[in-house]
Amino acid sequence: MDDLERKLKMEPVARDKELVSFGPFTLVAKERLLLKEGEPAELGARALDILIALVRRANEVVGKKELMDEVWPDVIVEEGSLRFQVAELRRVLGDGSDARYIATLPGRGYCFVAPLTRSGGNKPASRHSEANHRHVNLPSRLARTMGRADDVSAIATQVHLARFVTILGAGGIGKTTVAVAVGHELVEAFDGDVLFVDLGMVRDGNFAANAIASTLGLSVQATDPTASVVAYLAEKRILLIIDTCEHLIEAVAALTSRIFAAAPDVHILATSREAIRIEGEHVYKLAPLPCPPDDPGLTVETARSFPAAQLFVERAIASGARLNLDDAEAAIIARICRKLDGMALAIELAAGRVAAFGLEQTAALLDQRLNLMWTGQRNAPARQQTLQATLDWSYELLSEPERAVLRRLAVFVGHFTMEAALAVATDAAIDNALVFNTIDSLVTKSMVAARPLGAMMRYRLLDTTREYALRASIDAGEFDEVAARHARYFRGWLDQVGTEWPTLLSAAERAPHVAGLANVRGALEWSFGDSGNTEIAVTLATTAAPVLLAMSLLAECHHWSERALLTLDETARGGHTEMYLQSALGVSLMFTRGGSNAARVALNRSLLLAGKCGDALDQLQVLGPLHMFHLRIGDFRTTLDYARRCALLADDLKDTAAIALAHSLSGISLHLVGELEGARAELEAALHPAPISERPAKIYLGFESRNLARGILARNLWLQGRPDQAAVVARETVEEAAGMEHPLTLCIALIWATSVFIWSGDLEAAEEHTDWLVARATAHSMAPYLAVGRAFKAELAILRGDAESGTRSLQECLVELHSAPYELMTSHFRIALVGGLASLGRLEESALQVEEAIRSIEVNGDHCYMPELLRLMGRLFLKRSGPDPERAEKCFRQSLDWSRRQGARAWELRTAIDLAALLADSGHPAAARDLLQPIYEQFTEGRATRDLKAAAALLASLA
Structure with missing residues (x-):
């Protein structure tokens, strides 16, 4: 090793030409030497030959036959020998674990894909195949980036090493082009997880985090989604490219600082006209393109x-x-x-x-x-000098029709279609044909960018061009006319695509519509502005509300609905518009601020107006959220009333979706009040509704009601004595919700599934789903669901014997849930708390909890828990220093009565086990066996679950 180092120092030029570095490795091909962090790596001769051959043709596919001919020139070998040597090479390199070096292209051969540094430079030479990239929003890379190869390589290397790089330069210098090229260069290194966020569409720094959340496919549940974004990225390995930061520099600085500190595997590449100036940032100043010299003899x-x-x-x-x-x-x-x-x-x-x-x-x-x-x-x-001068010049070189159309196109935020351009830019002075031809001309002059998105071509003004065009001399009246046409067009666009939104549950499906939504925001901002149009503003906000709800953009729905309500004039109050806006406001408030009184007031006002001037579907749209609102605050008797009203309305409507929703709401309410047989019938009807209407209505609740019905059905099956079926349905519910990529629906599914697993005694499955719930709720700022997740963790701790910390944590979670308020799971967790306190010997506190829970159930109506609470009270009578078997037996008998009336065989079995044990201890083993045996035999499944195993053991002892 010392001799080699001396040779490299003595002959730097010659040796540099022979050095190829990648990751921690250096390959000296002439010396047939592979070094890892300066030390020789143990690699066989054939594997080394393969490495040299692949590195020599890095980023090219080398066929298997070519490799075999080169490595075994005079020997005929089987392909298995090549596979064996490639596997050995990958093992030595740590390929796939430490980094990605060699890609296999099935049926073709192998390709060396890691960034390389040759001849002592630091220029990654990788140009990765894009066949298998997972990214969906990284803009297309230009076929040639003139003079930027060294910049791209240097920035790619710096991003790897420093994690946070800002490309700095004046407007128009090519920052975005280089950033996109770097993204494509590093796609393989990040396994396709390269995300491009264009902040040029965002005008308000308060929505910078929203833009990143939308690109990540996150459902924003809070007014400020920064915490959600940071939490989501904390465990991810992603290259996040944030483009055009200078106009939101303060907001971007705060956001990226938190991401950089909390997410150690997230690498950030930003473009800006000024440094972000936070700790960890490395600035790369992008120089202008090298120009030919002022030389009279220039050729x-x-x-x-x-x-x-x-x-x-x-x-x-x-x-x-x-x-x-x-x-x-x-x-x-x-x-x-x-x-x-x-x-x-x-x-x-x-x-x-x-x-x-x-x-x-x-x-x-x-x-x-x-x-x-x-x-x-x-x-x-x-940043303004050269670009401003260039844009001034290029603008004046345009013909007058080109200038006019360009000024009008500046109203668009981000991408737009030709159809939209024709609708907005056309008037009596400029017809469709002129707009069409002018856009084509502007594209060829690089004033308008064009690229395909899906099956349609999309157009976009470069951000700097749009900013310039907005400031160009244009009559204020003309601009307002254009802005009004823009707002009206996107109001119509919302009407056309609105029915699709509830089914667009993934980022890839939403991508073609993101620009449309950005234009809706722009139209809303103008409409509500000083020179806007209040009539357009209100109708646009009303039309946008259901789309924002379907996308779980709850904070935005709240913002625009509230603003529209404040703008309503007296003639519009008390009509359809206020009805829709109040409903949207109530739903968005319910999920962003919990069971607040403001949400109740808005929803009740909407229901009042629906009864006054709306139809049956309008009333149903409000009754669904009101049902959910009262579920969340623990008013279960009222939910049953809302469910019955929904059923009557759905019957009148003869609409498939409405009938399915009514069945779902009825099933949930019946389940909670303890009418299990009726609940099961309703829930199954919700999952398999008879097709009545060809085009069922779209009902926006903020979550998927059928998935909720399936989750409740799993619990219902368990209570009815079908634990195996319950577990299957619970897992199917979670799987279905996960496939929707809708965090709110997934959290709801995880809650009900976890309760099933805990009841069945499958603590491993319960813990797995609880961890998932906590992670999702944290990432999406769903505070009540996060409290539920922590409460499940506390319950699991108690069940596993850690009663001290579990009980303490569970008490804290209950306080948090009460303050939300979120009372849907209160009785469940009080039952768990009773067990924790009893395990600690705090029997009086435990008894008080049982009494308080029973009083609460009698008021609120969630009687499905009553048999279990009566059983626990009976057990407490037996645990006291002075046991009271008679009162215990009375509680057990009452529990059995409740269980049998409800058809809750699971609770009946638990109580029968405790009562049979009491009877046996009192000298009546035959009576104990006669009580427990027929109840145990009712179960045709679930013999491996905790309660049935306990029953079998007790019967064996009685025999």
Whole structure:
């Protein structure tokens, strides 16, 4: 090792050419030596030959036959020998565990995919295959990024090492292009988890975290989703590219600082015109493209060796310009590139006009305009000087129709379709044909970007171009007319696609509509603004509300619904519009702020208006949320009333979705009040509704009601003595909810499934689902569900013998749930607390908890827990220092009566076990056996569950 190091120091130039580094490894091919962190790695000769061959052709697929011919030139070997050696090579490299080095392409061969540094540089040479990437939103990479290969490689390396890199530079210099290229370069290194967030669409720093949450596919349940984003990313390995940060610099600084500190495996690449200036940030200043020198003897060959000239020539030819590309034109091109300071965007804009004006005239116009701008704005911020001058110039080079259309297109936020552009930009002065042709022209001039999204082409003004166009001289009245058409178009768009939203449950499915939603936000902001239109504002907010609910964008739904209600004039109050807005406000308040009185007032007001001026479906849309509201606050008797009202309305509607919802709500209420047979019938009817209407109505509740019905059915089956079926249905419910990628629905499913597993004694499954619940609730800021998850953890601790900490934690969780208020699981956790206190010998406290729980049930109506509470009271009478068998037996008999009336065989079995044990201890074993045996024999499944095993053991002892 010492001799090799001396050779490398003595002959640095020669040896550098032989060095190839990747990860912790250095390959010296001529020496047939592989080093790992400076020490020789033990690698066989054939495996080393394979490594050298793959590295020599990095990022290319090397066929299996090619490899075998190179490694075994004079020997005929089977393909198995190659597979064996590749496996050995991967083992030594730690491929797949420490990093990704060699990719297998089935049926084709192998490819070395790790970033390489050759000849002592730090230039990752990887260009990864994009066949298997998992990312869905990373913009397409340009076929060629002129002069940026070294930047891309250097930034990719820095992102790996430093974790947080900001690409810094003036507007139009190419920051986004380079960031996208880096993202594609690192896709394999991050196993496809590269996410691109464009903050250019976000105008308010308060919504920066929302943009990241939406890209991640998170359901935002809180007004500020920062904590959700940070919690979600804490355990992830992701490259997060945040583009266009300068206008939200303070918000981005706060957000990225928290992500960087809390998520050690998240790497951040940002683009900005100024440094974010937080700890951990490494700034990469993106230089302008190198330009040809001011040299009288400049030749075309020399000029074309400079990236700025390469870019100009390529874009000019692509736009239809005819160039001679001789030395004279090379001098003009060089002058243009220097005048534009090598700014990529400015060069593209200039090149796009050569076809119309010719090379010399383009250069002359450019000289005249930029001279004025540079002279007048030297004291302006550097980020505005060159870009502002370039955009001024390029704007004036446009024809008047192009300018007019560009100004009108600036109203769009992010991507838009040709249909939208025609609807918004067209009026009496500019017809459809002119708009269509002008957009095509603007695309060729790089003023408008175009790319396919799904099956349709989408268009977008570059952020800087849009900002410039918005500031261009335009009559205020004209802009307001355009903005009004924009708002009306997206109000109609919401009507058209609104029925699809409840089914768009994944980020990939939502992607084509994200830009539309961004435009809806933009339209809402204008409509409610000083020069907006209150009539449009209110109708747009009303139309947007169900879509925002379906997407679980509850904070936004609350914001716009509340604002619209405040804007309503007296003529609109008391009508359909207020009814819809009050309903949306109530639902969003219920999930973001718990069982607040404001939510109750809004929902009751909406129901009053629905009865006054709405139809049956309108009333049903409000009764569903009111049912959920009263479930959450623990008013179970009232929920049964709402469920019955829903059933009557659904009957009148003859609508499949309405009838399914009514069955679901009825089943949940009947289950909780202890009418188990009726509950099962309703729940099964909700899951398998008879198709009555061809196009069932879409009912927006904020969660999937059929999944909730399935979760309650699992509990119902367990109580009815079918524990195995209950476990199967519980798992199916969670699996279905997880597939929806809808966090709120998943949390609800996990709660009911966990209760089933705890009742069955399957503590491992209960713990697994509890951990999942806590993780989801934490990531999405669902405070009540997080408290439920922690309460389950405390209950599990008690069941496993840690009564001290479990009881203490459970008491804290109950206080938190009471304050929410979220009382849906209160009785369940009080039962668990009774067991914990009893285990600690705190029998008086335990008895008080039982009495309080029984009083609460008598008031609220969740009688399904009454048999278990009476059983626990009987056990407490036996545990006291002065046991009272008579009172204990009385409680057990009462519990049996309740169980039999409800059809709750599970509670009946538990109570029968305790009463039989009491009878046996009192000298009546035959009576004990006669009591327990027939109850035990009613069970046709679940013999491996905790309660049935206990019953079998007791019967054996009695025999």
